[in-house]
Amino acid sequence: MRAICLYLHIHQPVRYREYSIFDVSNDSNYFHDNYNGRQSNERIFKKVADKSYRPMLDLLEKNMQKYPGFKVSLSITGTWLDQAEKWAPELIAQIRRMVKQRQVEIVGETYYHSLAFFYNLDEFNAQVEQHVRKIQEVFGVTPQVFRNTEFAYNDCLAQWAEEKGYKGILAEGWDKILGWRSPNYVYRPAGCKNLRLLLKNYRLSDDIAFRFSNRDWKEWPLTVPKYQNWLNMDCLRGNLINLFMDFETFGEHQWKDTGIFNFMDHFISSWLSEYENKFLTVSETCDIGEPADEISMPETVTWADTERDLSAWLSNSMQTSAMNDLYAMRESILATKDAGLINDWRYMTTSDHPYSMCTKYWNDGDVHAYFSAYASPYESFMYFENVLRDLDYRLSIAKK
Amino acid sequence: MLGWELPPHNSGGLGVACLNMARALANQGADIDFVVPYEAEHPEIKFMKVLSATRLDPIYRYGGGAYESLKLLEKIIPTIDKEKLVSIRDIQKSYCEFVEKYLMEFKPDVVHAHDWLTYEAGVLAKQKFNLPLIAHVHATEFDRAGMHYGNPLIHEVEREGLMLADEIIAVSETTKRIIHEKYHIPLSKISVVYNSLDENYDTAKYTFNHNAYNYLKNLKSAGYTVVSTVGRFTVQKGLHNLMRAAAMALSKNPKLIFLFAGDGEERDELINLAADLGISKNVIFTGFIRGKKLRDIYSISDIFVMSSISEPFGLTALEAAHHGDVLILTKQSGVSEIIWSALKYDFWDEKKLADEILAVASSPALKETLQQNVKQEYRKISWNQVAKKCLKIYNKTMKHKGFD
Numbered sequence: 076m077r078a079i080c081l082y083l084h085i086h087q088p089v090r091y092r093e094y095s096i097f098d099v100s101n102d103s104n105y106f107h108d109n110y111n112g113r114q115s116n117e118r119i120f121k122k123v124a125d126k127s128y129r130p131m132l133d134l135l136e137k138n139m140q141k142y143p144g145f146k147v148s149l150s151i152t153g154t155w156l157d158q159a160e161k162w163a164p165e166l167i168a169q170i171r172r173m174v175k176q177r178q179v180e181i182v183g184e185t186y187y188h189s190l191a192f193f194y195n196l197d198e199f200n201a202q203v204e205q206h207v208r209k210i211q212e213v214f215g216v217t218p219q220v221f222r223n224t225e226f227a228y229n230d231c232l233a234q235w236a237e238e239k240g241y242k243g244i245l246a247e248g249w250d251k252i253l254g255w256r257s258p259n260y261v262y263r264p265a266g267c268k269n270l271r272l273l274l275k276n277y278r279l280s281d282d283i284a285f286r287f288s289n290r291d292w293k294e295w296p297l298t299v300p301k302y303q304n305w306l307n308m309d310c311l312r313g314n315l316i317n318l319f320m321d322f323e324t325f326g327e328h329q330w331k332d333t334g335i336f337n338f339m340d341h342f343i344s345s346w347l348s349e350y351e352n353k354f355l356t357v358s359e360t361c362d363i364g365e366p367a368d369e370i371s372m373p374e375t376v377t378w379a380d381t382e383r384d385l386s387a388w389l390s391n392s393m394q395t396s397a398m399n400d401l402y403a404m405r406e407s408i409l410a411t412k413d414a415g416l417i418n419d420w421r422y423m424t425t426s427d428h429p430y431s432m433c434t435k436y437w438n439d440g441d442v443h444a445y446f447s448a449y450a451s452p453y454e455s456f457m458y459f460e461n462v463l464r465d466l467d468y469r470l471s472i473a474k475k
Numbered sequence: 476m477l478g479w480e481l482p483p484h485n486s487g488g489l490g491v492a493c494l495n496m497a498r499a500l501a502n503q504g505a506d507i508d509f510v511v512p513y514e515a516e517h518p519e520i521k522f523m524k525v526l527s528a529t530r531l532d533p534i535y536r537y538g539g540g541a542y543e544s545l546k547l548l549e550k551i552i553p554t555i556d557k558e559k560l561v562s563i564r565d566i567q568k569s570y571c572e573f574v575e576k577y578l579m580e581f582k583p584d585v586v587h588a589h590d591w592l593t594y595e596a597g598v599l600a601k602q603k604f605n606l607p608l609i610a611h612v613h614a615t616e617f618d619r620a621g622m623h624y625g626n627p628l629i630h631e632v633e634r635e636g637l638m639l640a641d642e643i644i645a646v647s648e649t650t651k652r653i654i655h656e657k658y659h660i661p662l663s664k665i666s667v668v669y670n671s672l673d674e675n676y677d678t679a680k681y682t683f684n685h686n687a688y689n690y691l692k693n694l695k696s697a698g699y700t701v702v703s704t705v706g707r708f709t710v711q712k713g714l715h716n717l718m719r720a721a722a723m724a725l726s727k728n729p730k731l732i733f734l735f736a737g738d739g740e741e742r743d744e745l746i747n748l749a750a751d752l753g754i755s756k757n758v759i760f761t762g763f764i765r766g767k768k769l770r771d772i773y774s775i776s777d778i779f780v781m782s783s784i785s786e787p788f789g790l791t792a793l794e795a796a797h798h799g800d801v802l803i804l805t806k807q808s809g810v811s812e813i814i815w816s817a818l819k820y821d822f823w824d825e826k827k828l829a830d831e832i833l834a835v836a837s838s839p840a841l842k843e844t845l846q847q848n849v850k851q852e853y854r855k856i857s858w859n860q861v862a863k864k865c866l867k868i869y870n871k872t873m874k875h876k877g878f879d
Contacts, residue, residue, distance in 0.1 A: 095826060095827075095830050096727055096829075096830050096833045096834070097723070097727070097826060097829070097830070391840075391844050392839075392840040392843050392844055393838075393840045393841055393844050395840075396838070396839075396840035397840075434816070434844060434848055450819065451815070451818070451819070453816075453817075453818050453841060453844070453845060454818065456834075456838070456840070456841055456844075457818075457830065457831065457834040457838075457841065460834065460837070460838055460841075461830075461834075
């Protein structure tokens with residue numbers, strides 16, 4: 076048997092608007108920009124829904140109807156579900172149908188797509204539990220496999236997942252960790268017995284997610300026969316290919332006119348046309364056999380950048396002070412038992428916020444190195460701090 | 476090269492830019508004769524010949540100016556010698572006559588004219604002597620008039636110069652756009668060449684005299700943040716907006732001091748405005764300053780604001796960055812096109828400016844990150860690069876001579 080484990084990540088942050096210091100203590104609307112505003116969550120969500128969520132979910136569902144053996148694993152953040160409920164509930168219904176058919180498995184994570192694991196373990200647990208409850212309520216299933224925000228993984232996280240009874244956990248298949256070993260096997264995290272570690276095959280994943288439409292790439296254009304040939308070759312070092320990527324790869328990062336949807340459509344049928352080839356969900360993958368080896372990652376590894384670390388989120392002093400200030404408020408926020416206030420505070424824990432304060436590439440003037448909802452990392456920080464000031468103000472009112 | 480001023484006889488950035496550009500060009504082998512409209516010593520300029528078009532003393536080079544009447548000038552500078560005070564148009568006429576005489580004897584490869592003051596002489600060189608003309612635009616009349624109409628005569632001189640020039644050099648994309656939109660010059664004829672910081676700015680001997688502003692130093696140790704702006708107090712600089720933003724910011728954080736360094740026709744209005752807004756105590760007017768005193772201002776400041784309604788480039792921002800200030804720039808300034816580590820706003824958006832000042836004043840993290848990052852990028856452009864670009868443009872106009 077040769078298997079592809081296709082895992083797609085669905086997420087939208089709830090962006091704060093250009094929240095002025097003059098709004099603090101006057102107007103606690105942080106998250107609703109004008110429809111045409113730069114940080115309009117509604118406009119952005121609807122745009123991505125049209126370009127990516129809807130056509131890709133249609134494509135997946137169509138292939139699932141055609142091929143009962145076609146399966147996908149999805150991680151869906153709570154912040155995405157909150158917004159989809161408001162602006163595109165039919166997307167949730169569609170995913171629910173596929174979950175019912177047991178062709179989609181839902182992966183567990185934090186509700187708010189946060190980096191809470193690195194700041195406050197209680198908060199992390201609370202957000203994971205909130206996500207579990209939400210998934211049960213919306214899809215009627217309980218996640219068996221866990222992924223942390225931005226694939227930020229280390230041995231401690233694996234131990235946590237083992238204690239919580241997860242079957243498996245996802246991480247980056249980074250060469251520096253693997254050495255001569257291949258990501259095409261199931262591994263066991265260091266210090267764990269039952270937990271399984273699935274590692275992203277980043278070369279074959281990134282061929283689709285990042286390079287597909289790059290005309291400077293010497294392999295452009297990527298055709299199905301060529302890609303299938305690469306998969307066949309890669310299977311020589313293990314019969315499991317973990318293709319992990321953002322859901323928005325399809326239609327948003329790679330636009331429709333690059334041919335990404337046609338590629339995927341043909342690829343699914345072409346892969347399944349060989350009798351020994353399969354698609355597996357993440358928990359099925361955990362069961363395919365005994366772990367090949369034990370893998371230890373004492374340092375945190377993520378799926379981002381060439382450094383594969385957290386530096387895009389937590390390196391400059393704006394990012395670290397924003398996060399420290401935020402998490403320092405936690406106990407007092409929770410003590411108010413004010414659900415609205417707690418939810419607003421938790422929306423601020425989303426990792427996209429510190430990411431938008433990243434200055435790593437900013438000096439080069441390469442604005443297009445990443446997409447940001449803000450005019451500059453500095454402005455993003457400014458508005459973030461102003462939101463915290465208003466949260467502080469609401470706390471002082473609540474205490475009275 | 477046709478110019479109007481060179482340091483130390485300069486009133487603003489034009490002279491500084493001309494000097495640095497000429498020096499870098501000379502270093503790369505250009506042989507330059509630089510014409511100025513006055514007679515004075517330039518002891519530090521050894522790399523080119525400075526020619527005087529008239530025998531005027533430097534202080535008379537702007538004559539009555541393009542805006543002030545003779546009577547007004549007599550009022551402002553009672554010591555001025557009325558006999559010597561001719562109108563700027565007369566000076567330009569003498570300047571042209573000198574250039575014409577000069578060109579009878581010498582044949583330069585190109586004529587590089589800086590701003591409208593010298594365009595007529597440049598056009599003369601092109602028409603009568605068939606020399607390629609490069610018009611360098613440091614500012615247009617629209618910039619000087621705060622994007623209002625300005626002086627129609629100057630517009631006419633600018634239009635003619637720009638139309639007839641073989642190539643135009645603009646100091647920013649903003650300026651390029653103005654030249655295209657207001658003077659209808661095809662974009663293909665305009666190249667953008669950004670200015671740079673003085674080569675000697677780092678190496679020049681300067682140590683901050685910590686006693687220079689003891690009053691401010693005391694306030695700073697009491698938690699005050701010093702916000703400064705430097706420039707001519709004229710409509711172009713958008714200082715009224717800055718003053719109103721200062722009042723808004725002070726309403727949230729009284730520990731702010733605003734330094735207005737410079738002088739100009741808006742000074743009294745600004746003093747009045749500060750009083751009307753009830754913030755006079757937090758606003759300091761330093762008067763016109765230059766050299767070391769100016770550097771002290773940059774050094775004592777935490778934030779430098781460039782509030783210009785229209786700023787072709789804005790060299791002072793690079794100077795302030797050099798001294799470790801956080802930059803807040805209007806999106807209408809040329810320098811904001813090349814500096815990324817700065818906070819930006821539209822000149823009319825007083826609330827956003829106030830927001831930005833307050834954010835920097837209240838967050839050491841934001842201040843630090845901006846300071847560190849801007850230090851890495853303010854030197855991105857060097858005068859040598861500027862000179863290389865200029866030489867390329869010269870060559871373009873000399874194709875008939877076999878250059879390519």
